[in-house]
Amino acid sequence: MLEIKNVSKNFEKFKLNDISFNLESGYIMGFIGPNGAGKSTTIKLIMNLLKKDSGEIKIFGKDHIDFEREVKNRIGFVYDESYFYEDLTINQMKNIIAPFYKNWDEKMFSKYIKDFNLDYTQKIKKLSKGMKMKFSLATALSHNADLIIMDEPTSGLDPIFRREILDILYSVIQDENKSIFFSTHITTDLEKVADYITFINNGEIVFSKSKDEVLESYGVVKGGKDLLDGDTRKEFIGIRETNVGFEGLAENPQRLKKIFGSEILIERPTLEDIMIYSVRR
């Protein structure tokens, strides 16, 4: 459904370096990374808002520039902030957006507006951030899009709104022909809904794997400081030391278990652990 192959983009102070990953139909992929890692740049490249320097981007098996109109007809895009015309009402904004889509479904839009408790006559500028996000979701989901691309949709929202959005995404994905590509730095959201995780840091893909594979292949190792020396430190992706001991993230932690035995404790990491330790490296 979404295929990114060896894509690079150079800026003066940042480089997106030869990134590759795939998203298949019927899955939610979480795209994680710290601020400035290249998440929004990647999404802008997918949407042809930025020109790639090299590489290939295919959506639904088609080049995203050669078939831009056809491809975008099947994409629902949710932004990290509101890019709507603030002086317009929800209805006026809908009247601008709807004619561009071949498969715009007015009934579905009305249903979402009702479900989200939005008012057609309300001006966009009067909506709260959560309401704007809901409106953005309503437009993205009302033209039978097969791929939903979301750039930090839950950032700045309270937990109740975030949960509602995640529930909506979960219901969308029940149709196995649809996929969701979801960038965020709130990794707890992804632990609830994502099937795949792609982690980007400093413009490079660290990994792109199934969520279970990611969580199983890493471990948070805890032990006494006396266990750490030049050789053992190399086994860790990142280490945090305190007065009483250390805590570190390791790939293949079972290998460390064989070395240290009961002197260490291995815990299942969260995505946040993996992200934080990898960034601190």
Next chain:
Amino acid sequence: MLNLIKKDFLLAFSSKSTLIFIILYVPFILFTIGTDNKFIGSLMIYTFVYMLTTISFGYDAQVKTHILLQSLPIRKRDIVISKYLSIFINYTIGFVITGSYLWIIKLLGFIDVDTFNLSLVESTLPIILLSLSISLPSLFRLPPKIANIINMFIYIGIMNFVIIPFSQYGNLLNGLGLPIIAVIVYFLSMGISLWLYETRDFV
């Protein structure tokens, strides 16, 4: 393409500031310039078309609405061409609205601007084409805030150095082939805008 033109209209006429502009631009120009000047009709049409054509770019400066547009199933080429085509539609609307406004003012017995007639098309259309052909490439490429400042200078510059002198030397300029030059510049500008917009990075 039609949807893009429709979008600009919906946008322009849904905004309070545009409606206030439409209501006030004729009296404002009449009171600030006076009715004695020959160029007053040209200035009214020029102001109206220039503002209506460029107003949607103003939103880009406020909330980056161009990013919304780029996410819709639209080719960049269509966005550029529709804007250039909309100049003619805006011109027709500008001519009709300005003419009707002046006619109503005359009927009410306030002011009679006798220089406003159909012959103005011959003199104003080439200038408007020329002026917007200079403006649009920067609006399609540069960051919105910078482009809007440049745009304002172009508007004032054309008004002072072309519209006003044109009322005296119009026949001479038309004789020198201004309409043909305007058409050539229009198509050149469209080509440049297409290239600039299609290769633009929307950061």
